[in-house]
Amino acid sequence: MIKAGIIGATGYTGAELVRMLSAHPDVELTVITSRQYEGKKISDVYPALSGRSDLVCEAFDPKTFCEQVDIAFTALPHKIPMGIVPDLLERGVRVVDLSADFRFRNVADYEAWYQPHTAPELSENAVYGLCELYHDEIQHARVVGNPGCYPTTILLALVPLLKAGIIRAEGIVSDSKSGVSGAGRGLSLGSHFCEANESFKPYKVDGHRHRPEIEEVLSAAHGDGVEVTFIPHLLPATRGMLSTIYCTLAEGKTEEDARQVLESTYADRPFVRLREKGMMPDILHVQHTNFCDIGLSSDSRNGRLVVASAIDNLLKGASGQAIQNMNIMAGLDEKAGLL
Amino acid sequence: MIKAGIIGATGYTGAELVRMLSAHPDVELTVITSRQYEGKKISDVYPALSGRSDLVCEAFDPKTFCEQVDIAFTALPHKIPMGIVPDLLERGVRVVDLSADFRFRNVADYEAWYQPHTAPELSENAVYGLCELYHDEIQHARVVGNPGCYPTTILLALVPLLKAGIIRAEGIVSDSKSGVSGAGRGLSLGSHFCEANESFKPYKVDGHRHRPEIEEVLSAAHGDGVEVTFIPHLLPATRGMLSTIYCTLAEGKTEEDARQVLESTYADRPFVRLREKGMMPDILHVQHTNFCDIGLSSDSRNGRLVVASAIDNLLKGASGQAIQNMNIMAGLDEKAGLL
Amino acid sequence: MIKAGIIGATGYTGAELVRMLSAHPDVELTVITSRQYEGKKISDVYPALSGRSDLVCEAFDPKTFCEQVDIAFTALPHKIPMGIVPDLLERGVRVVDLSADFRFRNVADYEAWYQPHTAPELSENAVYGLCELYHDEIQHARVVGNPGCYPTTILLALVPLLKAGIIRAEGIVSDSKSGVSGAGRGLSLGSHFCEANESFKPYKVDGHRHRPEIEEVLSAAHGDGVEVTFIPHLLPATRGMLSTIYCTLAEGKTEEDARQVLESTYADRPFVRLREKGMMPDILHVQHTNFCDIGLSSDSRNGRLVVASAIDNLLKGASGQAIQNMNIMAGLDEKAGLL
Amino acid sequence: MIKAGIIGATGYTGAELVRMLSAHPDVELTVITSRQYEGKKISDVYPALSGRSDLVCEAFDPKTFCEQVDIAFTALPHKIPMGIVPDLLERGVRVVDLSADFRFRNVADYEAWYQPHTAPELSENAVYGLCELYHDEIQHARVVGNPGCYPTTILLALVPLLKAGIIRAEGIVSDSKSGVSGAGRGLSLGSHFCEANESFKPYKVDGHRHRPEIEEVLSAAHGDGVEVTFIPHLLPATRGMLSTIYCTLAEGKTEEDARQVLESTYADRPFVRLREKGMMPDILHVQHTNFCDIGLSSDSRNGRLVVASAIDNLLKGASGQAIQNMNIMAGLDEKAGLL
Structure with missing residues (x-):
């Protein structure tokens, strides 16, 4: 079983990740975080998830988080992930980032449209997670920039x-x-x-x-x-x-x-x-x-x-493709948990 | 021509009033007010209204307002109208209030569900504007409490x-x-x-x-x-x-x-x-x-x-009935501007 | 693996059955029938099903059909199932019927609201498939009348x-x-x-x-x-x-x-x-x-x-509950293929 | 008052014409026809129209129809109007046709995409009713081809x-x-x-x-x-x-x-x-x-x-523009009945 965690679980893409990872045959979803809903059950934030997940939203603490997961999904607004991901990697956790922070090889493009990048080398070496076209690179990626919808x-x-x-x-x-x-x-x-x-x-x-x-x-x-x-x-x-x-x-x-x-x-x-x-x-x-x-x-x-x-847009355009990326990174069947 | 004004023209009911009064054959809409959009054209707040009304949202000043209107529509959140309406009446303007402030003859009911009433006698003497059932009272009303939807x-x-x-x-x-x-x-x-x-x-x-x-x-x-x-x-x-x-x-x-x-x-x-x-x-x-x-x-x-x-709900449940009330109050055809 | 077939696969409830049974971990969907679309791939009738099922709609032939299935779902208009189900049972196939034909213990009620019943004893002995309330009876049922929505x-x-x-x-x-x-x-x-x-x-x-x-x-x-x-x-x-x-x-x-x-x-x-x-x-x-x-x-x-x-209404109110019934009848986890 | 009639009043565009013409200040809607709903009140076909129009759908008889109208709206499927319109014109009735039959000056285009045209000269001499661009021609037109949406x-x-x-x-x-x-x-x-x-x-x-x-x-x-x-x-x-x-x-x-x-x-x-x-x-x-x-x-x-x-699409793209055309043809205010 792969152990997975979600940082930022209470937006629409985060909630879709919770739903799918909870039913994924090869994954255990061990931890979810949320600033806005810390201490609340995810099923109180999304009543549709009751009966599917009993997890409670936690505050994000890198050490605690990384002890519980092999792979992390960062489902956060742009700009936040580039401040977090380097630490996750150092602690040996692989990352699928759903923001724009790791989508650009050419960091100047990112900076022209978003803001200054604080981890430019990481972005240049990240893999663009368009699964069908970058399958081989994704297999070995430490951080995948999940594509925009x-x-x-x-x-x-x-x-x-x-x-x-x-x-x-x-x-x-x-x-x-x-x-x-x-x-x-x-x-x-x-x-x-x-x-x-x-x-x-x-x-x-x-x-x-x-x-x-x-x-x-x-x-x-x-x-x-x-x-x-x-x-x-x-x-x-x-x-x-x-x-x-x-x-x-x-x-x-x-x-x-x-x-x-x-x-x-x-x-x-x-x-x-x-x-x-x-x-x-x-x-x-x-x-x-x-x-x-x-x-x-x-x-x-x-x-x-x-x-x-x-x-x-929420699945192949976000959370579904993120799980597909995880499947490829972890050597699982690409379709696992997605049909 | 009846001269009408709207206090609080930029909510959904206010905008419906603007639309209908602008096309009403017997009414001239002379003034509209809005705190949030003061100085803006109503057609910038509601692009659907461009080509229909050129009015600009003004701040509400009782004196200026009342000089321009025979009848006022107050399309404001509960509690605000009861602070304004007495002044309008004193200045000789009749009022159709779309909030709950003048819907109750029994002010205790209002106070149990809303808040203390600052013009209780006015409420007790207002007419409940359910046009089909209180037609005769509405004809002579100075203030009509437009019913809830x-x-x-x-x-x-x-x-x-x-x-x-x-x-x-x-x-x-x-x-x-x-x-x-x-x-x-x-x-x-x-x-x-x-x-x-x-x-x-x-x-x-x-x-x-x-x-x-x-x-x-x-x-x-x-x-x-x-x-x-x-x-x-x-x-x-x-x-x-x-x-x-x-x-x-x-x-x-x-x-x-x-x-x-x-x-x-x-x-x-x-x-x-x-x-x-x-x-x-x-x-x-x-x-x-x-x-x-x-x-x-x-x-x-x-x-x-x-x-x-x-x-x-926005017409017979709010703005349409408000205009029907005005038609009755002003002795116009009850259907004027409403078909 | 349980072998399942669907008679009448091209209505909305039939298509939901195809979708879920194709992904069910303990079931092989072996045959689907349709009068209207005989010879057509189900994925041509429902493009959403392409990539999920390659099955082709067949004409219904009881002998051929029953050789391929352990359990049959009849997703047909009222009146047709009661003409088919007795034959299926004789051939050793258990049935979940999604029509009203086997929902009534009191056949007179059925006949008052639908039409004369041609298999009244079967209806009287069928089990009403409201899973949460008739779980034990469903386990051993030969024919289950899947409840209305x-x-x-x-x-x-x-x-x-x-x-x-x-x-x-x-x-x-x-x-x-x-x-x-x-x-x-x-x-x-x-x-x-x-x-x-x-x-x-x-x-x-x-x-x-x-x-x-x-x-x-x-x-x-x-x-x-x-x-x-x-x-x-x-x-x-x-x-x-x-x-x-x-x-x-x-x-x-x-x-x-x-x-x-x-x-x-x-x-x-x-x-x-x-x-x-x-x-x-x-x-x-x-x-x-x-x-x-x-x-x-x-x-x-x-x-x-x-x-x-x-x-x-299409899942717990029809096809989902039908699969839940099948799970119970076949001794599988009640949730299999449903989360 | 202009007297108007609608041939084919029970499609969506016909019903919109009924609604607007019934409230038009300068028009009397005298007759509506329908093959499918002959003898039925339009308000039974469209309950939204009750309280607005009491008209009953009649069979179309050119003589009777033309005696009651100055202008006719033909809201019929393509091909039917070209068989009817010549007769209407001979009887002195001007026509706004909402089908494609009179939209083409180049009849060969029509015939390539629709069917052989039985009144080609009439089509060549009809006016394309795009009001803002062909205003002057519309004023004097006997038949206007109302544009597609x-x-x-x-x-x-x-x-x-x-x-x-x-x-x-x-x-x-x-x-x-x-x-x-x-x-x-x-x-x-x-x-x-x-x-x-x-x-x-x-x-x-x-x-x-x-x-x-x-x-x-x-x-x-x-x-x-x-x-x-x-x-x-x-x-x-x-x-x-x-x-x-x-x-x-x-x-x-x-x-x-x-x-x-x-x-x-x-x-x-x-x-x-x-x-x-x-x-x-x-x-x-x-x-x-x-x-x-x-x-x-x-x-x-x-x-x-x-x-x-x-x-x-039903108004400026069909019935609204048709009325705008009528207004122009009849020398009325272009906006009459449309605001």
């Missing part, structure tokens, strides 16, 4: 196509839509039921922080600077995320070529489901799962390729 | 039946359900989209403040103390409210008797729609309207009468 | 209270609310998105077929005829069901007595969660689970006890 | 920009999203509540029939063939439509230039609201209104201009 949808769709030269690197547009849970459990007018229900709108059109993350990975895949027009929107749904990505086929390439590349890339990956020709993904089909569904379409008049990619 | 559904259904002796006063149960807008625009975990969407639950089961309001009016209708078991629930919908009311037919009375009493009571009232036998109201049919729909059913095995009553 | 909410709440004499048998009212999936995948105006979204209404107020099922079991618990006023409502949510039940405490009994009876009844039952004093269930907390959450409240003025009971 | 969002945004040379005609992408009411009241699995709720997906990616309509009008504005990549999506909301349009600024042009062109184009048009810099439209702000909200953003790195445009 939007980047997960876009990168699983585009990285293989760019690498194989199926699409051009110029002119990529991603029109992306997320359920409201992506904004977390904190209170704001934008996530008030009466403002989000029956609503739909673009937001952060002048620059969302997931854009540099997307561009860094796409640029690495392409071998050169890739710019993406990325417009996120808020859906009137709790969970689910779908990116409709518009790009241009490279000279002589076809939708069928794109399909074959994705098929061969993901042939043995249990959580990417390539949809048949003419069929597009629906967030309904991935909710409460760790799957990423991808569909293709093209316009023969102008060589435009449309790739749609859907996930559950 | 839950009381509106229950009282329109039961007062005529109790008065006519169709139902027994004992054992009345109202299982009531409200859309989330009933909780207002303030932030709370309960109105977070992810907590309210796909959710449904009873709340305040140990005593909601609308219960004494309901019981006071029912007791007056019956001539004696009436107790109601009242359980409110939160619906995963923005607007709409439906009460399913369980009571017992008086000896020898039938569902058909109940229907006839309601039919004759509301024959000339434009906003109560009695549904045909076998048909029940649906909040979908009253949303964005000032109607109250009422349906009847009964169980011949045990004399149980079931009355369902539906409104839009 | 509404009855599950009401009976888990009331049977222990009636048996223990905590509440009176007279005057029980259940105001029940269901998500739209309770109406199945068939097309009707009532389940059209634009008619159900932002809607809420009572339906079948003159008699829903779950009422005799509820009354039969309550009457057996009480030892005498119990009549219930049962008004179902349609919620604007996909899944979830909540009954708010109004009853009267027996002379000298209290809410605390009720709590103690439920606590001791369900102390060792993993899927009933009794909520603490002051806390009420929410369908959000039981969605996608097999739990039933129960909360209590009372009005000391008149001895009214309010019991609220919530489930996921 | 998607085209309305896209054309109001792009036509002025193309005409003024602000954007390039190449490479335009519209990622468009519609509420479910856009699919009408007919039954289909796609509009089943449980399939549409909490769902989001692209559909008709290989060619939606609104594309040729969009391209015809854009090409006319540009003076040359314009191709658009148009991907519609289905939102989990009843009403509302938003297009996020990606295009490229012409050499030397800026977002500010685009803003100025839209501002001057719509300065006197009451129903287009250009949002301030940094603010994007939300379908919540246009629901139940005839407004079209437009917002702008751009990416200085690559000259990409993003234009978002939102309407209520």
Whole structure:
């Protein structure tokens, strides 16, 4: 049995980790922490968890925490993990971090969009936890930067196509839509039921922080600077995320070529489901799962390729992928606890 | 043209008043106030109102305000109106108050559920603004206490039946359900989209403040103390409210008797729609309207009468009824600006 | 490994069975049937199931079917199972039937609300599959009548209270609310998105077929005829069901007595969660689970006890409970495949 | 008073026409027809309309119909209006047709995407009823082809920009999203509540029939063939439509230039609201209104201009614009009955 702990267990992603790790056949969830709810049972914070977990939220103490775990999930706001993770590693605990703190190899990108980084070398040497594309590196990683939700949808769709030269690197547009849970459990007018229900709108059109993350990975895949027009929107749904990505086929390439590349890339990956020709993904089909569904379409008049990619933002876009990372790091079946 | 002003224009009920009064054929909306948004255009607070109103939120100054209006709507949290209304009246302005401050003839009830009342005589002499049942008193009222949303559904259904002796006063149960807008625009975990969407639950089961309001009016209708078991629930919908009311037919009375009493009571009232036998109201049919729909059913095995009553909580349950009250007070067509 | 098959796999309850049985640690799902989708992969009918099940829908042939299974789930419209189940039993296959065909010990009740019964003795000897209350009988049952969704909410709440004499048998009212999936995948105006979204209404107020099922079991618990006023409502949510039940405490009994009876009844039952004093269930907390959450409240003025009971109508109200029944019948851990 | 009639009053757009025309200050709605509901009161088909209209659905008889109306709204499925409208015109009745039958000047486009046209000359001479852009032609039109909902969002945004040379005609992408009411009241699995709720997906990616309509009008504005990549999506909301349009600024042009062109184009048009810099439209702000909200953003790195445009698909996208067309045709205030 792997012993796991969660630092920051009371946000939406933390609660999903508690739920899944409590039922995971190869894991014992030994400790959870929360500043806001210290001393409270997690099942009082999330009544849905009663009958599943009896754990009580503790204050975070590195020594006590690390004595109880082999692997830690840090489900905290950006900036906090980079202050904690170095200590965890020194104490021999491996880490899956769900914030942005360890997603960037190029720390300057992080610093341009977030804040100064206090553990830059660690970030440069962390592994980007997009499981299907960095499986081998993840196996041996000490710290994994769990990808952002939007980047997960876009990168699983585009990285293989760019690498194989199926699409051009110029002119990529991603029109992306997320359920409201992506904004977390904190209170704001934008996530008030009466403002989000029956609503739909673009937001952060002048620059969302997931854009540099997307561009860094796409640029690495392409071998050169890739710019993406990325417009996120808020859906009137709790969970689910779908990116409709518009790009241009490279000279002589076809939708069928794109399909074959994705098929061969993901042939043995249990959580990417390539949809048949003419069929597009629906967030309904991935909710409460760790799957990423991808569909293709093209316009023969102008060589435009449309790739749609859907996930559950709290699972494949956060906690599910975090557990998938843990499974890979610990040498378990990649699917354990996730189906 | 009647000149109207709104004190507290930036909550959900205030914004509905702005929308409707701006289009009202016989009213000029001259002034709106807001502490939180002083100096801001109402269309910046509610972008839906742009193109409808150019008004800017002002600070409330009694003198300036009263010089511009014949009638004032106070759309403020409980407790504030009772400090303001006496001054408005002295300055010759008639008032429709949307809070609970002037809903109680028996001030002790108010004080037991809210707080000490600073204008008790005014409350005792205010008119309860349930338009269909207190039409004549409203015509001449200086201050109208606009009814609560839950009381509106229950009282329109039961007062005529109790008065006519169709139902027994004992054992009345109202299982009531409200859309989330009933909780207002303030932030709370309960109105977070992810907590309210796909959710449904009873709340305040140990005593909601609308219960004494309901019981006071029912007791007056019956001539004696009436107790109601009242359980409110939160619906995963923005607007709409439906009460399913369980009571017992008086000896020898039938569902058909109940229907006839309601039919004759509301024959000339434009906003109560009695549904045909076998048909029940649906909040979908009253949303964005000032109607109250009422349906009847009964169980011949045990004399149980079931009355369902539906409104839009922000309109007939608040701002729509407030305008209906103003229409009656000002001698206008009761329906003006409301269809 | 238990070998299981599903007859009628393509409705919502059938699809939930496929999903859960495919991941069940002790079960092999060997065969699924469908008239409408014969020859189609289940993952084409429900794209959400791709990557989980490769099964193809077959026509139902009793001989072939029974050679492949130890236990059968019949997820078919009422009336069809009673024509099929006798043959399955003769071929040595045990059955969990999700229709109403085997829910009634008193066949006359069935015939009054459904149609003539063609296997009345089988129905009289079938076991009512309310797992928490009929656990021992289920262990040895050859055919289990899986309870209706509404009855599950009401009976888990009331049977222990009636048996223990905590509440009176007279005057029980259940105001029940269901998500739209309770109406199945068939097309009707009532389940059209634009008619159900932002809607809420009572339906079948003159008699829903779950009422005799509820009354039969309550009457057996009480030892005498119990009549219930049962008004179902349609919620604007996909899944979830909540009954708010109004009853009267027996002379000298209290809410605390009720709590103690439920606590001791369900102390060792993993899927009933009794909520603490002051806390009420929410369908959000039981969605996608097999739990039933129960909360209590009372009005000391008149001895009214309010019991609220919530489930996921497709799981504890149908397919989850069906698997729980199978687990009990097969001597497995009652929770296997359900957490 | 203008006398108006509706042919096909019982779909969602027909019902909206009934609602608005019944309250229109300058119109008398004299007759409504329906094949499906002949002889039924419209308020039985749509209980929301009771208390608003007492009209009974009649069979359509051209002679009787035309004797009662000055102007006719045809709210029928494509193909039927072209068989009816010529007769209406001969009888001196002007027509606003809500189908596609009179939207195309180039009948070959219509025939490629719909079916052979039986009144091609009439179509060629009809006026495209996009009120803000064809106001003058509409005034004198005998038959107006009321625009499709998607085209309305896209054309109001792009036509002025193309005409003024602000954007390039190449490479335009519209990622468009519609509420479910856009699919009408007919039954289909796609509009089943449980399939549409909490769902989001692209559909008709290989060619939606609104594309040729969009391209015809854009090409006319540009003076040359314009191709658009148009991907519609289905939102989990009843009403509302938003297009996020990606295009490229012409050499030397800026977002500010685009803003100025839209501002001057719509300065006197009451129903287009250009949002301030940094603010994007939300379908919540246009629901139940005839407004079209437009917002702008751009990416200085690559000259990409993003234009978002939102309407209520049943109002500005159908029945509201139809009434706006009638107002213009009849010389009434363009806003009459629409605010």
